[in-house]
Amino acid sequence: MKLRKLAKMAIENRIEHSFVIKGKDFGNAGNVSTKIKDLLKEIGIPPSIIRRVAIATYEAEMNVVMYANHGTLNFALTPQKIEIVVDDRGPGIEDIELAMQEGYSTATEEMREMGFGAGMGLPNIKKNSDEFEITSEVNKGTKLRIVIYLDSKNE
Amino acid sequence: MNRKIKKMTLREIKDLLKCEVITGDDNLDLEVLSGGGCDLMSDVLAFGKPGMLLLTGLTNAQSVRTADIVDIKAIIYVRGKRPDKEGIELAKKKGIPLLTTKLMMFEACGILYSAGLPGVNEAEKIS
Ligand SMILES: Nc1ncnc2c1ncn2[C@@H]1O[C@H](COP(=O)(O)OP(=O)(O)OP(=O)(O)O)[C@@H](O)[C@H]1O
Ligand SMILES: [Mg+2]
Numbered sequence: 001m002k003l004r005k006l007a008k009m010a011i012e013n014r015i016e017h018s019f020v021i022k023g024k025d026f027g028n029a030g031n032v033s034t035k036i037k038d039l040l041k042e043i044g045i046p047p048s049i050i051r052r053v054a055i056a057t058y059e060a061e062m063n064v065v066m067y068a069n070h071g072t073l074n075f076a077l078t079p080q081k082i083e084i085v086v087d088d089r090g091p092g093i094e095d096i097e098l099a100m101q102e103g104y105s106t107a108t109e110e111m112r113e114m115g116f117g118a119g120m121g122l123p124n125i126k127k128n129s130d131e132f133e134i135t136s137e138v139n140k141g142t143k144l145r146i147v148i149y150l151d152s153k154n155e
Numbered sequence: 156m157n158r159k160i161k162k163m164t165l166r167e168i169k170d171l172l173k174c175e176v177i178t179g180d181d182n183l184d185l186e187v188l189s190g191g192g193c194d195l196m197s198d199v200l201a202f203g204k205p206g207m208l209l210l211t212g213l214t215n216a217q218s219v220r221t222a223d224i225v226d227i228k229a230i231i232y233v234r235g236k237r238p239d240k241e242g243i244e245l246a247k248k249k250g251i252p253l254l255t256t257k258l259m260m261f262e263a264c265g266i267l268y269s270a271g272l273p274g275v276n277e278a279e280k281i282s
Contacts, residue, residue, distance in 0.1 A: 027216075027241070029217065029220075030216075030217065030220040030221075030224075033224060034220065034223065034224075037223070037224065047205070047226070051205065051224075051225065051226060054224045054225070055200050055224060055225065058200065058220075058221070058224045059197070059200060114196075114213075114215055114217055115194060115195055115196035115197075115213045115215070115217055115218065115221070116195075116196055116197060116217075117195075117197075118195045118196075118197040118198050118201075119197075120195075120197035120198060120200070120201045121197050121200075124197065124200055124201045127201075
Protein backbone atom coordinates (compact mmCIF):
# COMPACT_ATOMS: atom_id res chain seq x y z
CA MET A 1 0.00 0.00 0.00
CA LYS A 2 1.24 3.48 -0.85
CA LEU A 3 2.51 5.61 2.01
CA ARG A 4 0.40 8.58 0.99
CA LYS A 5 -2.74 6.46 1.12
CA LEU A 6 -1.77 5.14 4.56
CA ALA A 7 -1.17 8.67 5.84
CA LYS A 8 -4.55 9.77 4.54
CA MET A 9 -6.24 6.84 6.30
CA ALA A 10 -4.48 7.70 9.57
CA ILE A 11 -5.58 11.35 9.42
CA GLU A 12 -9.15 10.42 8.55
CA ASN A 13 -9.25 7.65 11.16
CA ARG A 14 -10.46 5.27 8.52
CA ILE A 15 -8.99 2.04 7.20
CA GLU A 16 -10.25 1.05 3.78
CA HIS A 17 -9.58 -1.75 1.42
CA SER A 18 -11.16 -3.15 -1.70
CA PHE A 19 -11.09 -6.89 -2.46
CA VAL A 20 -11.93 -8.69 -5.68
CA ILE A 21 -14.17 -11.79 -5.60
CA LYS A 22 -14.16 -14.06 -8.64
CA GLY A 23 -17.39 -15.76 -9.56
CA LYS A 24 -17.42 -19.59 -9.77
CA ASP A 25 -13.94 -19.74 -8.23
CA PHE A 26 -14.82 -22.30 -5.56
CA GLY A 27 -11.16 -23.03 -4.79
CA ASN A 28 -10.60 -19.55 -3.38
CA ALA A 29 -14.09 -19.08 -1.94
CA GLY A 30 -13.82 -17.60 1.52
CA ASN A 31 -10.33 -16.14 1.13
CA VAL A 32 -11.48 -12.54 1.37
CA SER A 33 -13.48 -13.15 4.56
CA THR A 34 -10.56 -14.99 6.15
CA LYS A 35 -8.25 -12.06 5.33
CA ILE A 36 -10.67 -9.55 6.86
CA LYS A 37 -11.04 -11.71 9.95
CA ASP A 38 -7.26 -11.95 10.38
CA LEU A 39 -6.92 -8.19 9.92
CA LEU A 40 -9.56 -7.40 12.56
CA LYS A 41 -7.92 -9.82 14.97
CA GLU A 42 -4.59 -8.08 14.50
CA ILE A 43 -6.14 -4.66 15.12
CA GLY A 44 -7.65 -5.98 18.34
CA ILE A 45 -11.37 -5.66 17.57
CA PRO A 46 -13.53 -7.54 20.16
CA PRO A 47 -14.07 -11.22 19.22
CA SER A 48 -17.88 -10.95 19.27
CA ILE A 49 -17.72 -8.18 16.64
CA ILE A 50 -15.14 -10.04 14.55
CA ARG A 51 -17.40 -13.08 14.52
CA ARG A 52 -20.37 -11.16 13.18
CA VAL A 53 -18.27 -9.43 10.53
CA ALA A 54 -16.70 -12.74 9.52
CA ILE A 55 -20.05 -14.53 9.21
CA ALA A 56 -21.66 -11.70 7.23
CA THR A 57 -18.73 -11.28 4.82
CA TYR A 58 -18.34 -15.01 4.34
CA GLU A 59 -22.01 -15.51 3.43
CA ALA A 60 -21.89 -12.51 1.10
CA GLU A 61 -18.66 -13.70 -0.49
CA MET A 62 -20.05 -17.21 -1.00
CA ASN A 63 -23.12 -15.78 -2.72
CA VAL A 64 -20.93 -13.85 -5.17
CA VAL A 65 -18.85 -16.96 -5.84
CA MET A 66 -21.92 -19.15 -6.30
CA TYR A 67 -24.26 -16.90 -8.24
CA ALA A 68 -22.38 -13.96 -9.78
CA ASN A 69 -19.63 -13.54 -12.37
CA HIS A 70 -17.52 -11.03 -10.59
CA GLY A 71 -17.69 -8.89 -7.46
CA THR A 72 -15.90 -6.43 -5.24
CA LEU A 73 -15.98 -6.20 -1.48
CA ASN A 74 -15.23 -2.78 -0.03
CA PHE A 75 -14.26 -2.81 3.59
CA ALA A 76 -14.06 0.31 5.77
CA LEU A 77 -13.25 0.57 9.46
CA THR A 78 -13.74 3.77 11.49
CA PRO A 79 -13.66 4.21 15.29
CA GLN A 80 -17.45 3.78 15.33
CA LYS A 81 -18.24 1.07 12.83
CA ILE A 82 -17.31 -1.43 10.16
CA GLU A 83 -18.96 -0.98 6.80
CA ILE A 84 -18.89 -3.64 4.10
CA VAL A 85 -20.26 -3.12 0.61
CA VAL A 86 -20.43 -6.13 -1.70
CA ASP A 87 -21.22 -5.29 -5.26
CA ASP A 88 -21.45 -7.91 -8.00
CA ARG A 89 -22.07 -8.28 -11.69
CA GLY A 90 -24.33 -11.23 -12.25
CA PRO A 91 -27.91 -12.43 -12.67
CA GLY A 92 -29.33 -10.23 -9.90
CA ILE A 93 -32.28 -11.22 -7.73
CA GLU A 94 -35.80 -10.91 -9.07
CA ASP A 95 -37.72 -11.22 -5.82
CA ILE A 96 -35.64 -9.92 -2.92
CA GLU A 97 -38.32 -10.60 -0.34
CA LEU A 98 -38.37 -14.25 -1.34
CA ALA A 99 -34.57 -14.49 -1.37
CA MET A 100 -34.48 -13.09 2.17
CA GLN A 101 -36.67 -15.92 3.47
CA GLU A 102 -34.97 -18.67 5.43
CA GLY A 103 -34.85 -21.84 3.37
CA TYR A 104 -35.26 -20.26 -0.05
CA SER A 105 -32.43 -21.30 -2.35
CA THR A 106 -31.70 -21.79 -6.02
CA ALA A 107 -28.35 -23.46 -5.33
CA THR A 108 -27.27 -26.18 -7.76
CA GLU A 109 -26.40 -29.76 -6.88
CA GLU A 110 -22.70 -28.88 -7.02
CA MET A 111 -23.16 -26.08 -4.48
CA ARG A 112 -25.18 -28.33 -2.20
CA GLU A 113 -22.44 -30.93 -2.29
CA MET A 114 -20.10 -28.25 -1.01
CA GLY A 115 -22.38 -27.70 1.96
CA PHE A 116 -24.18 -24.61 0.70
CA GLY A 117 -27.73 -23.98 -0.41
CA ALA A 118 -29.59 -24.08 2.89
CA GLY A 119 -31.13 -20.71 2.04
CA MET A 120 -29.76 -19.31 5.28
CA GLY A 121 -27.11 -16.92 3.96
CA LEU A 122 -28.98 -13.66 3.42
CA PRO A 123 -31.14 -13.94 6.56
CA ASN A 124 -28.01 -14.70 8.57
CA ILE A 125 -26.21 -11.67 7.14
CA LYS A 126 -29.14 -9.52 8.20
CA LYS A 127 -29.19 -11.08 11.65
CA ASN A 128 -25.54 -10.26 12.19
CA SER A 129 -25.77 -6.67 10.92
CA ASP A 130 -26.81 -3.47 12.68
CA GLU A 131 -27.68 -1.93 9.31
CA PHE A 132 -28.45 -4.01 6.24
CA GLU A 133 -29.49 -3.01 2.75
CA ILE A 134 -29.88 -5.13 -0.35
CA THR A 135 -30.58 -3.83 -3.83
CA SER A 136 -30.55 -5.78 -7.05
CA GLU A 137 -31.22 -5.44 -10.73
CA VAL A 138 -31.98 -8.50 -12.84
CA ASN A 139 -29.22 -9.31 -15.34
CA LYS A 140 -27.03 -6.60 -13.86
CA GLY A 141 -26.10 -7.46 -10.32
CA THR A 142 -26.67 -7.28 -6.60
CA LYS A 143 -25.39 -4.93 -3.95
CA LEU A 144 -25.28 -5.47 -0.20
CA ARG A 145 -24.44 -2.87 2.40
CA ILE A 146 -23.63 -4.24 5.82
CA VAL A 147 -22.82 -2.08 8.84
CA ILE A 148 -21.74 -3.40 12.21
CA TYR A 149 -21.25 -0.94 15.10
CA LEU A 150 -18.17 -1.43 17.19
CA ASP A 151 -20.06 -0.77 20.42
CA SER A 152 -23.19 -2.74 19.50
CA LYS A 153 -24.76 -5.27 21.81
CA ASN A 154 -26.48 -7.20 18.98
CA GLU A 155 -26.29 -10.90 19.97
CA MET B 156 -34.13 -33.80 32.32
CA ASN B 157 -31.11 -33.09 34.44
CA ARG B 158 -28.07 -34.48 32.76
CA LYS B 159 -24.53 -33.85 33.81
CA ILE B 160 -22.73 -31.86 31.16
CA LYS B 161 -19.06 -30.98 30.88
CA LYS B 162 -16.32 -29.62 28.67
CA MET B 163 -14.19 -32.31 27.09
CA THR B 164 -10.63 -32.48 25.85
CA LEU B 165 -9.90 -33.66 22.35
CA ARG B 166 -7.93 -36.51 23.88
CA GLU B 167 -11.04 -37.85 25.68
CA ILE B 168 -13.07 -37.45 22.51
CA LYS B 169 -10.43 -39.18 20.43
CA ASP B 170 -10.51 -42.19 22.78
CA LEU B 171 -14.32 -42.35 22.91
CA LEU B 172 -14.72 -42.27 19.12
CA LYS B 173 -11.49 -44.17 18.35
CA CYS B 174 -10.34 -41.33 16.13
CA GLU B 175 -7.32 -41.05 13.96
CA VAL B 176 -5.69 -37.63 14.16
CA ILE B 177 -5.19 -36.05 10.74
CA THR B 178 -3.56 -32.88 11.99
CA GLY B 179 -3.12 -31.27 15.40
CA ASP B 180 -1.53 -34.19 17.25
CA ASP B 181 0.24 -31.72 19.55
CA ASN B 182 -3.02 -30.00 20.45
CA LEU B 183 -5.09 -32.79 22.00
CA ASP B 184 -5.36 -31.10 25.40
CA LEU B 185 -7.58 -28.48 23.78
CA GLU B 186 -10.98 -28.26 25.47
CA VAL B 187 -14.23 -28.05 23.54
CA LEU B 188 -17.27 -26.43 25.17
CA SER B 189 -20.00 -28.05 23.10
CA GLY B 190 -20.62 -30.21 20.06
CA GLY B 191 -22.75 -30.23 16.94
CA GLY B 192 -23.22 -32.44 13.89
CA CYS B 193 -23.92 -30.75 10.56
CA ASP B 194 -23.25 -31.08 6.84
CA LEU B 195 -24.75 -27.74 5.90
CA MET B 196 -22.20 -24.99 6.17
CA SER B 197 -24.76 -22.17 6.32
CA ASP B 198 -26.38 -23.91 9.26
CA VAL B 199 -23.00 -24.05 10.95
CA LEU B 200 -22.65 -20.32 10.30
CA ALA B 201 -26.12 -19.67 11.68
CA PHE B 202 -25.99 -21.90 14.77
CA GLY B 203 -22.32 -22.61 15.44
CA LYS B 204 -20.82 -21.20 18.61
CA PRO B 205 -17.23 -20.37 19.55
CA GLY B 206 -15.42 -23.24 21.23
CA MET B 207 -17.59 -25.96 19.74
CA LEU B 208 -16.60 -29.25 18.18
CA LEU B 209 -18.00 -29.84 14.69
CA LEU B 210 -18.81 -33.34 13.48
CA THR B 211 -19.36 -33.42 9.75
CA GLY B 212 -19.38 -35.57 6.65
CA LEU B 213 -18.41 -32.66 4.42
CA THR B 214 -14.80 -33.04 3.37
CA ASN B 215 -13.93 -30.05 1.19
CA ALA B 216 -11.85 -27.08 2.32
CA GLN B 217 -15.05 -25.13 3.07
CA SER B 218 -15.58 -27.27 6.17
CA VAL B 219 -12.36 -25.89 7.65
CA ARG B 220 -12.95 -22.38 6.31
CA THR B 221 -16.42 -22.29 7.88
CA ALA B 222 -15.09 -23.63 11.19
CA ASP B 223 -12.49 -20.87 11.27
CA ILE B 224 -15.08 -18.18 10.58
CA VAL B 225 -17.19 -19.12 13.64
CA ASP B 226 -14.26 -20.00 15.94
CA ILE B 227 -14.96 -23.72 16.02
CA LYS B 228 -12.16 -25.42 17.94
CA ALA B 229 -11.83 -28.76 16.13
CA ILE B 230 -13.46 -30.93 13.47
CA ILE B 231 -14.22 -34.65 13.44
CA TYR B 232 -15.03 -36.22 10.07
CA VAL B 233 -17.43 -39.15 10.39
CA ARG B 234 -17.71 -42.45 8.55
CA GLY B 235 -13.95 -42.61 7.97
CA LYS B 236 -13.98 -39.59 5.71
CA ARG B 237 -10.95 -37.37 5.26
CA PRO B 238 -10.76 -33.74 4.19
CA ASP B 239 -8.97 -32.78 0.97
CA LYS B 240 -5.37 -31.52 0.94
CA GLU B 241 -6.43 -27.89 0.82
CA GLY B 242 -8.55 -28.35 3.93
CA ILE B 243 -5.67 -29.96 5.80
CA GLU B 244 -3.28 -27.15 4.83
CA LEU B 245 -5.75 -24.50 5.96
CA ALA B 246 -6.35 -26.32 9.27
CA LYS B 247 -2.61 -26.42 9.95
CA LYS B 248 -2.34 -22.71 9.26
CA LYS B 249 -5.29 -21.91 11.51
CA GLY B 250 -4.40 -24.34 14.29
CA ILE B 251 -7.65 -26.30 14.00
CA PRO B 252 -7.14 -30.02 14.79
CA LEU B 253 -8.79 -32.44 12.37
CA LEU B 254 -9.73 -35.98 13.38
CA THR B 255 -11.56 -38.80 11.67
CA THR B 256 -13.69 -41.61 13.11
CA LYS B 257 -15.09 -44.74 11.46
CA LEU B 258 -18.40 -44.20 13.29
CA MET B 259 -21.44 -42.76 11.54
CA MET B 260 -22.74 -39.31 12.43
CA PHE B 261 -25.58 -40.55 14.65
CA GLU B 262 -23.37 -42.92 16.63
CA ALA B 263 -20.54 -40.44 17.07
CA CYS B 264 -22.89 -37.69 18.27
CA GLY B 265 -24.73 -40.11 20.54
CA ILE B 266 -21.56 -41.28 22.25
CA LEU B 267 -20.34 -37.75 22.93
CA TYR B 268 -23.76 -36.62 24.10
CA SER B 269 -24.04 -39.57 26.50
CA ALA B 270 -20.57 -38.82 27.81
CA GLY B 271 -21.82 -35.36 28.79
CA LEU B 272 -20.76 -33.07 25.96
CA PRO B 273 -23.48 -30.42 25.68
CA GLY B 274 -25.11 -29.17 22.50
CA VAL B 275 -24.52 -25.50 21.68
CA ASN B 276 -27.73 -24.20 23.28
CA GLU B 277 -27.35 -26.40 26.32
CA ALA B 278 -23.78 -25.14 26.81
CA GLU B 279 -24.99 -21.56 26.67
CA LYS B 280 -27.40 -22.07 29.54
CA ILE B 281 -24.64 -22.98 31.96
CA SER B 282 -22.02 -20.43 30.86
N1 LIG C 1 -25.29 -12.22 -5.23
C1 LIG C 1 -26.36 -12.88 -5.70
N2 LIG C 1 -26.65 -12.88 -7.03
C2 LIG C 1 -27.73 -13.52 -7.50
N3 LIG C 1 -28.58 -14.24 -6.74
C3 LIG C 1 -28.34 -14.28 -5.42
C4 LIG C 1 -27.22 -13.61 -4.83
N4 LIG C 1 -27.25 -13.83 -3.49
C5 LIG C 1 -28.33 -14.59 -3.27
N5 LIG C 1 -28.99 -14.88 -4.41
C6 LIG C 1 -30.25 -15.65 -4.54
O1 LIG C 1 -30.91 -15.66 -3.28
C7 LIG C 1 -31.07 -17.01 -2.82
C8 LIG C 1 -30.95 -17.04 -1.33
O2 LIG C 1 -29.63 -16.69 -0.92
P1 LIG C 1 -29.07 -17.19 0.50
O3 LIG C 1 -27.67 -16.75 0.62
O4 LIG C 1 -30.01 -16.75 1.57
O5 LIG C 1 -29.18 -18.77 0.39
P2 LIG C 1 -28.30 -19.77 -0.49
O6 LIG C 1 -27.07 -19.08 -0.98
O7 LIG C 1 -29.18 -20.37 -1.51
O8 LIG C 1 -27.92 -20.89 0.57
P3 LIG C 1 -26.89 -20.71 1.79
O9 LIG C 1 -26.50 -19.25 1.85
O10 LIG C 1 -27.63 -21.14 2.99
O11 LIG C 1 -25.75 -21.58 1.47
C9 LIG C 1 -30.02 -17.79 -3.57
O12 LIG C 1 -30.33 -19.15 -3.67
C10 LIG C 1 -30.00 -17.09 -4.92
O13 LIG C 1 -31.10 -17.52 -5.72
MG1 LIG D 1 -25.87 -17.97 0.37
